[in-house]
Amino acid sequence: MKRLHLAALLVASVASAAFAQKSLTDHDYAQAERWMGYNVRSLVHGTVSDITYLPDGRVFFRVAEDSGARYYIADPAKSSKELAFDHVKLAAALNTHMKNKVAADHLSLSAYKPEVAGFAFEMRGETWHCDTALTMCHVDPPAPEPVENPASQTTTTPQGKAKPAIAKVNLGTAPRGRRGHAPVNISPDKKLAAFIRDHNLWVRTIATGLEKQLTFDGIADYGYATDNAGWQHTDAAILTWSADSKMIATFQQDQRKTGMMYLVSTTNRHPTLEQWRYPLVGDEDVTKIEPVVIDVASAKVTRIKTEPLEHRSMECDDVSCDGDGRWNDVEFSADDAHLAFVATSRDHKDEWVRVADLATGAVREVYHEHVPTYYGWQSKIDWKYLPSSNELLWVSERSDYAQIYLYDLTTGKLKNVVTHGDGPVQDIPYVDEKARVVYFVATGKEKAQDPYLRNLYRVNFDGKGQTLLTSVGVDHAIDMAPDGKTFVDTASTVSMPQTYTLRDNAGKEIVALGKVDVSALVASGWKAPMLIDVKARDGKTSLYGFLYRPTNFDAAKKYPVVDYVYPGPQDGGCGGVHNFNAAHGDHQSLAELGFVVVCIDGQGNPHRSKSFHDAHASTPEEMGDDTIPDQVSGIKDLAKQFAWVDANNVGIWGHSGGGNATVSAMFHSPEFFKVGWAESGNHDNRDYEDDWDERWAGLEVKDAEGHSNYDKHANQNYADQLRGKLMLVHGTMDDNVPPSNSLLVADALMKANKDFDMIMVPNARHGYGEQTQYIMRRRWDYFVKNLMGATPPKEYKVKSYQDVIRAYYADR
Incomplete structure (x- = not known):
């Protein structure tokens, strides 16, 4: 017994010594940091x-x-x-x-x-x-100072109301909207700039500085062209110009009953209070919009005779989706006589296509579609108004895939299905009305390739002649000419860098524009991520994603796993498309420290079938799934495929929706996930803007006892199930996902007597700005210490945020 005791002590001593020696150094971290985008960018040319x-x-x-x-x-x-x-x-x-x-x-x-x-x-x-x-x-000389329009120097508006004084404001120095929208919205002919002043819409003649007021009855919280989706709030003007720059379609936005959001800055002086209208899931009163059309020359405002519309879009969780200030769901006829628009129900289960007569404002309904879960999101463009042929192109997932359908614009009757075959339509870059041809981008229609790779096709309006225009086996990003005669094809894969080719609209090469040279990158030791194919929780459905290994990978070793998660459902966790990037965030850098980093697009993410997309959405209960069962099954499948994957030592991290999913994983699968790093998570979607979750999960319903159907996917309700190491991170001025989301979880963990870690980043928004690098380094430390069981270097200094920005713009 004594010998065994001594032997056991000796083994324990050796193990303890080995563990004590397992320390990472500044050099190890520097070797990892070299794979960050700001360091490899200079090794990629062309x-x-x-x-x-x-x-x-x-x-x-x-x-x-x-x-x-x-x-x-x-x-x-x-x-x-x-x-x-x-x-x-x-x-x-x-x-x-x-x-x-x-x-x-x-x-x-x-x-x-x-x-x-x-x-x-x-x-x-x-x-x-x-x-x-x-x-x-x-x-060019500086833009002229704004001047009052002499023609408008009257004491009353066209509607007979008192006209406010014109303020002299130079738009050239006006603050920009934070989300990429400029405060001015430029007309197609580049002669006019529309903007908001005192809740009303104005235009300025760019060449002369002459300003003209277009609306006169806007007031606080009931103004025109307002850019406010709750998570987004800028001074930009949201509107759609007619092609001839003579008309503007916009709305008067009613937020008078919408609830407020509050954030308070961190300072050693009096703090600044930020407050704005921010509708939440379940609110009785949410933001509405009342559509109007404005004749710019006469300042005549025609109100569209329809009920106030929900502040919703078919294609995103705002009314303006592309950062260009355009109101997405409206289209003018070529003669400016009519305006087609789509109205969306609050729960996104109903879409109505309507056409307004702009002489009278009268509206007729053309088409209505109801779906049991939520409409769309697979295609960037869901409809196309074709008044010249009295037709409508409409994208629907009724066949389980997003396909294009052709309708009669008068009767609303289906004429025929336009596109066919498995795989969803993802975009419609051009419609040739004269030749009656649609050019569309789709994924998953070619059976012999990764279902996320994009291809360009053409098809006749009658559904005949569907033709593939790009090569299979690679991803194609398409930039179509405005006249549809040519397109720039950017082709790549995860491991093959981009080639750029100008092609005609039959897909024939016209001229090679260039090819990315990564020879210096490869010479530095860079490795492309592995494409992975694993099974979902049902053991049948294929899931795809990426796997990152250290560049000094040794197949004889076992590597702990870090799962990067983003559950959508509005986007895929791994980016949705599989094209070339020299760096995918810090995935390769984290792997370099001694991990296998994986990203798996679970069921419920888009870009495949409607049933695949619905897998973890459509009800609040299903939203609480967060793709976690698929993450677990996928990692277990990887461990079966590769002996070097340690499925018994798994961590998880994510940002925003990924932060929510990380906490969900730590609470619902504590036996599998040992360490979690959750950034800026929307942990209870009743504390997030209304449009996003009401689309995916439906409206909130309460029973007689006051229990909500949203209770089941509120993370704080499961805090007592935490067993592993959990870090919560949130910016204190996050105006996208309010910081109260993480504080709700922290409060519940305290009440459950659970140990956890937390970083509140002072004055940071949804991203962490100048503290981005610091948070990344702390994340590396957390997994090294708690998942690997090693000691990270003391306060390793990563490249500063300012240096990262400089590196990004080095070749500009």
């Missing part, structure tokens, strides 16, 4: 960006070459590609006027436009004009 179609069909674009940025023009008529200008001469011409000189290999220009004697472009917020020979360039 990236094409800023693709712009010129009026004559030529294509202007930028190439990040190893010697610096170069700008080119491709001419489809000549099948040629050549430099857009002499970069050295242009820099010299500009530097005769500039105090802060520009370098020929770092010109950063945009909005290139040919002119009769040369070309124009924008740089550093100014518009420049240069002659063809580049002997001289000049800059």
Whole structure:
């Protein structure tokens, strides 16, 4: 017995010594950090960006070459590609006027436009004009100061109401909207800028500075063109211009009964209170919009004769989806006589297509579709108004896949199915009404390839002649010309870098634009992530994703697993498409520290079938699933496929919806997930904006005892089930997911007498701004210490946020 006791002590001593020696160093962290995007960016050359179609069909674009940025023009008529200008001469011409000189290999220009004697472009917020020979360039003078329209100097509005005084405000210095929307909305002819002042809509003539008020009855919380989805709140004007720039479609937004959101800054002085209208799930009163159309010349406002619409969109959780300030669900007829629009029910189960007569405001209903769960989200464009042929293109998932259908615009009757085959339509980049052809992007229609890879097709209106226009086995990002005659095809895979090709609308190559060179990246030791194919919880459904291993991977070892999760349902956890990126966040860096990092698109994510998408949405109870059963089954499947995957030592992390899913995993599968890092999670969706979760889970319903159907997917209700190590992180000024979401979980954990960790990031929004790097380093430390059982280096200093920003713009 004594010998056994001594032997046991000896073994324990050796094990203890081995554990004590398992410490990571600054060098280990530096080796990991080298795979961050800001470090590998300089090893990738030939990236094409800023693709712009010129009026004559030529294509202007930028190439990040190893010697610096170069700008080119491709001419489809000549099948040629050549430099857009002499970069050295242009820099010299500009530097005769500039105090802060520009370098020929770092010109950063945009909005290139040919002119009769040369070309124009924008740089550093100014518009420049240069002659063809580049002997001289000049800059436009500053925009004129706003001036009052003499024609509008009356004491009353067209409606007979008192006219407020005109304030002199220079739009050039107005604050920008935070979410990418500029405060001004520029007309298609680039002559007018629409903006909001004192809750009303105005336009400014850009050339003269002349300003004109268009609406006069806007008041606080009942103003025009307001940009406020709760999580989004800017001073931008949301509206849709007619193609001829004569008419504006917008809305008067009623938030007078919408509840408030409050955030308080952290300071050693008096704090700043931020407050704005933010509707929540289950609120009796939420934001409504009342559509109007405005004739710009006369300032005549025509109210569309329909009930106030829900502040909803078919294609996103806002009324403006693309960051361009456009109201997405409206389209003018070519003659400006009619406006087609789609109304969406609060729970997104009903969509109504309506057409308004703009002379009277009278509305007729064309089509209505009801679905038992929620409508759409698979396709970027869900409908197309075709008044010239009296037809409507409509995307529906009634066959389990998003397909295009053709309807009669008068009767609302189905004429025929346009697209066919498994796999959803994802976008409609062009419709050729004259030739009666639809060009569409879809995934999953080619059986021999990854179902997330995108392809371009064409098909006739009658459903015949559906033709694949791009190659299989690679992902295709499509930039279609405005006239539909050509498109730029950006083709890549996870391991194959992008090639850029200008093609005609039959898919034939016209001219090669460029190819990304990653030879320096590969020479540095970079490895592409593995594509993985695992089974879902049912043991049958295939799930796809990525796996990252250390670059010094040893198949004889066992690696702890870190699962990066994002449950959607509005987007896939792994990005939805499988194209080339030199860095996917910090996944490779974290793997480099000695982990296997996985990302699995679970059931409930989009870009596949409707039934796949519905798997963890459509009710609050199902939303609480968060794809976690699929994450568990997928990782167990990986362990069966690869002996080096340690399915007994698994951690999980995510941001936003991924933060919510992380806590859900730690509470509902505590036997499987040992460590969780949850950032900015929407842990109780009754504490999040109404549109997002009411689409996916439906409306809140309470029983006679006051119990809510949303109780079952509120994380704080399961806090007593925590067994592992959990970190909660949230910004204190998060105006997307309010910080109270994480505080609710913290409160419940305290009441359950559970140990946990928490970081509240002072004054940070939904992302962490200047503290992004710090939070990333702390995340690495957390998994090294608690999942690997090692000691991280003391306060390793990652590259500063400012240096990261500088690295990103280094070649601009």
